[in-house]
Amino acid sequence: MELTMLYYLIPSLFMFCCGVYGFVTRKNMIAILISLELMLNAVDINFVVFNRYLFPGNMEGMFFTLFAIAIAAAETALAIAIIINIFRVASDIDVREINKMKF
Amino acid sequence: MDVTLPIIILALPLFMFLFLGLLGKYMSHRLAGILGTAGMGITLICAYTVAFTYFFSGNPDFINAEGERLQQIVFNVTWLQFTPSLVLRLGFLIDPISSMMLVVITTISFMVHLYSNGYMRDHHGVWEKGFQRFYAFLSLFSFSMLGLVVATNIFQMYIFWELVGASSYLLIGFYYTKPSAVSASKKAFIVTRFADLGFLIGILILSFYAGTFDFTHLTSVAVEGLNHVYQVSEGTAQNILSIFANNPASTFMGASVLTWALVLIFMGGMGKSAMMPLHIWLPDAMEGPTPVSALIHAATMVVAGVYLVARLFPLYLMETAALDIIVVVGALTAFYAAMVACVQVDIKRVLAFSTISQIAFMMVSLGVARPEFHHGLGYMASMFHLFTHAMFKALLFLCAGALIHAIGSNDYTAMHGLRKYMPITHVTFLIGCLAIAGIIPFAGFFSKDEILTACFGHSIFWYIWMSCVAGLTAFYMFRLYFLIFWWKEHKVHDPHHAPHDQPWTMTLPLVILAVVSCFAGFVPFGNLVTWNGHPMFESVSFLTNLENLDWSVAAISLTVAVVAILIAMKMYKTENELPAKMRNALPALWDWCYHRFYWDELYMFITHRIIFGLVCKPIAWFDRHIIDGTMDSFATLTNKASWSIRGLQSGNVQTYVWIYLIGVILLGSITAICLI
Numbered sequence: 001m002e003l004t005m006l007y008y009l010i011p012s013l014f015m016f017c018c019g020v021y022g023f024v025t026r027k028n029m030i031a032i033l034i035s036l037e038l039m040l041n042a043v044d045i046n047f048v049v050f051n052r053y054l055f056p057g058n059m060e061g062m063f064f065t066l067f068a069i070a071i072a073a074a075e076t077a078l079a080i081a082i083i084i085n086i087f088r089v090a091s092d093i094d095v096r097e098i099n100k101m102k103f
Numbered sequence: 104m105d106v107t108l109p110i111i112i113l114a115l116p117l118f119m120f121l122f123l124g125l126l127g128k129y130m131s132h133r134l135a136g137i138l139g140t141a142g143m144g145i146t147l148i149c150a151y152t153v154a155f156t157y158f159f160s161g162n163p164d165f166i167n168a169e170g171e172r173l174q175q176i177v178f179n180v181t182w183l184q185f186t187p188s189l190v191l192r193l194g195f196l197i198d199p200i201s202s203m204m205l206v207v208i209t210t211i212s213f214m215v216h217l218y219s220n221g222y223m224r225d226h227h228g229v230w231e232k233g234f235q236r237f238y239a240f241l242s243l244f245s246f247s248m249l250g251l252v253v254a255t256n257i258f259q260m261y262i263f264w265e266l267v268g269a270s271s272y273l274l275i276g277f278y279y280t281k282p283s284a285v286s287a288s289k290k291a292f293i294v295t296r297f298a299d300l301g302f303l304i305g306i307l308i309l310s311f312y313a314g315t316f317d318f319t320h321l322t323s324v325a326v327e328g329l330n331h332v333y334q335v336s337e338g339t340a341q342n343i344l345s346i347f348a349n350n351p352a353s354t355f356m357g358a359s360v361l362t363w364a365l366v367l368i369f370m371g372g373m374g375k376s377a378m379m380p381l382h383i384w385l386p387d388a389m390e391g392p393t394p395v396s397a398l399i400h401a402a403t404m405v406v407a408g409v410y411l412v413a414r415l416f417p418l419y420l421m422e423t424a425a426l427d428i429i430v431v432v433g434a435l436t437a438f439y440a441a442m443v444a445c446v447q448v449d450i451k452r453v454l455a456f457s458t459i460s461q462i463a464f465m466m467v468s469l470g471v472a473r474p475e476f477h478h479g480l481g482y483m484a485s486m487f488h489l490f491t492h493a494m495f496k497a498l499l500f501l502c503a504g505a506l507i508h509a510i511g512s513n514d515y516t517a518m519h520g521l522r523k524y525m526p527i528t529h530v531t532f533l534i535g536c537l538a539i540a541g542i543i544p545f546a547g548f549f550s551k552d553e554i555l556t557a558c559f560g561h562s563i564f565w566y567i568w569m570s571c572v573a574g575l576t577a578f579y580m581f582r583l584y585f586l587i588f589w590w591k592e593h594k595v596h597d598p599h600h601a602p603h604d605q606p607w608t609m610t611l612p613l614v615i616l617a618v619v620s621c622f623a624g625f626v627p628f629g630n631l632v633t634w635n636g637h638p639m640f641e642s643v644s645f646l647t648n649l650e651n652l653d654w655s656v657a658a659i660s661l662t663v664a665v666v667a668i669l670i671a672m673k674m675y676k677t678e679n680e681l682p683a684k685m686r687n688a689l690p691a692l693w694d695w696c697y698h699r700f701y702w703d704e705l706y707m708f709i710t711h712r713i714i715f716g717l718v719c720k721p722i723a724w725f726d727r728h729i730i731d732g733t734m735d736s737f738a739t740l741t742n743k744a745s746w747s748i749r750g751l752q753s754g755n756v757q758t759y760v761w762i763y764l765i766g767v768i769l770l771g772s773i774t775a776i777c778l779i
Contacts, residue, residue, distance in 0.1 A: 023757075023760060024760050024761060024764070096755060099753065099755045100754060102753050
């Protein structure tokens with residue numbers, strides 16, 4: 001059985017949808033953050049797969065993924081810091097309760 | 104001529120204005136008064152020197168071999184240069200009328216400065232509040248008036264014209280805590296400003312076509328157009344007559360541009376000189392201190408209109424239609440003001456209307472002046488009357504000031520029978536009345552006689568008309584005189600506070616001006632001031648004016664004056680019922696005269712009902728409802744839209760994501776549908 005592009009893209013699509021679903025349904029900010037990471041990783045997989053199958057001579061997709069992983073790490077650290085601070089101020093990390101920035 | 108004296112004449116009053124205005128409050132009242140008077144005294148000496156040098160030195164700059172007097176520009180500084188031809192200059196022009204005006208202005212101004220030292224304090228010697236400010240404003244006025252008469256071009260004249268208006272405004276409103284004084288000053292300013300709008304448009308029309316502001320160019324070229332040589336100007340000035348004659352296309356409503364320019368310039372003169380229908384400000388201007396009325400509203404500023412017409416007289420001669428308008432306006436005003444003066448109660452109002460009437464005499468005299476008749480006698484008569492009138496009217500006003508100061512009221516009803524208590528004021532006032540009534544040999548006789556002769560030469564109708572006005576003048580002045588000094592015994596409530604003559608600072612100017620009023624008529628004006636500088640008489644002596652009288656005219660005017668005085672004497676010398684009977688015989692006429700023919704009410708009606716009510720109110724409504732309404736509705740609409748969509752900004756992050764997702768799905772579907 002030859003491993004075609006579809007074998008990679010369908011799990012990544014599934015991962016992405018899980019991420020979206022988690023992002024809009026979870027109340028806990030940590031869970032939302034995890035969902036976000038899930039979406040990012042799905043996109044990373046897509047990049048690598050497209051690069052490997054469609055443009056085997058080039059490396060841009062690979063590099064882009066590496067950068068995305070690095071930046072995602074930094075972004076996660078930042079998000080965790082924000083969440084901790086919100087918890088300190090509001091004693092809560094339920095995203096539906098944190099709606100101070102409205103009209 | 105050396106420039107030193109002319110510069111001092113202008114600079115010293117200006118300096119005194121700044122000095123007293125800025126530092127006055129740090130010095131005592133007495134010192135401020137003395138400094139102001141001394142400054143004016145020096146200006147007086149300089150002005151007299153300049154005028155006497157001009158008239159009597161025989162210098163070829165001022166008088167040529169034929170005895171014609173010339174114009175000379177002492178200095179002329181470029182002030183603003185816009186283009187090579189559009190230049191505004193400030194300078195000092197010396198010619199017969201400006202020299203004469205220098206004498207008049209500085210004399211009266213000095214007398215008023217001296218007089219105010221006594222007038223501007225009460226019986227206990229307490230100085231009026233703002234005394235130093237008063238002297239500063241008097242100096243400002245003197246500066247502006249001197250600058251006006253020596254102007255070399257019409258634009259300089261306009262600048263100083265506005266300055267005298269502003270200083271008149273400041274002085275009328277000197278008692279600024281009194282509402283009537285404040286409204287009087289505003290009225291004077293607004294009415295004269297309205298007239299000056301016409302003046303400005305006239306200046307612009309005239310100088311646009313003539314290409315120059317300079318009086319020398321304007322008038323000399325005009326005179327050449329009439330085949331007279333007044334003064335040959337430098338350079339190749341264009342012939343103004345041909346300029347205007349060759350502009351047939353530039354007519355407006357049937358009149359040529361020159362007529363329009365001259366009539367509009369005369370409108371400025373009408374405002375300043377209180378000609379009907381722009382006279383309404385002058386009676387109210389009497390709210391100012393009496394010395395101010397004497398200086399500004401009797402002797403100097405109000406004759407600026409006459410001076411303006413005299414200055415441009417050669418131009419007016421080219422367009423006699425404008426001169427005819429001047430005659431009609433002047434004659435109507437003279438008669439109207441004389442009628443009103445006959446019934447007024449406030450002595451300053453009587454004098455104010457008398458001033459209007461006398462200035463109208465000067466205007467009529469200018470209007471009837473033609474070179475064909477006695478070499479432009481009317482012009483000379485007008486200037487002569489300006490000179491004598493300034494002297495005796497200032498005298499009358501200063502007397503009125505002394506009376507008001509002694510009595511504390513403006514009404515003659517509070518005076519009556521003052522002759523024993525104030526002998527000096529009595530005698531000087533009588534001399535002033537005799538002078539204005541035109542009794543030989545007082546000053547007014549000669550000048551008024553020349554005016555009547557000039558009217559006689561022009562048309563018999565205006566001669567009879569003006570003679571009637573002269574009779575009315577004699578009547579109302581002697582009515583005033585008898586009511587103040589005779590009528591009945593003066594009631595003295597407290598023998599220690601009986602009315603008495605005022606301190607020497609106030610009586611000395613009265614005496615000086617009375618002496619001048621006695622003898623000013625003998626000045627041989629015909630040889631000093633004529634429209635083309637050409638002397639009228641071959642030889643000059645003290646009795647020149649007497650020898651050259653037209654005795655038929657003089658006899659008639661004397662008879663009229665004497666009869667009028669006798670009627671006034673009959674009616675007012677002792678208390679009797681005659682005035683009341685006269686009043687009851689013609690109640691309507693009396694009412695109309697007493698209410699000044701309802702001119703103020705007419706103006707109120709026009710401004711409030713017609714202009715404010717029918718023009719301004721609809722415009723205000725349009726502004727408030729249409730223009731403001733449009734802008735307001737934009738704002739309201741935006742506001743409402745914002746309120747209705749503010750719910751979208753819920754602050755709930757997951758809502759935003761939902762909306763985003765739905766948007767993406769929608770856009771994606773649309774794109775997909777389009778692609779398929």
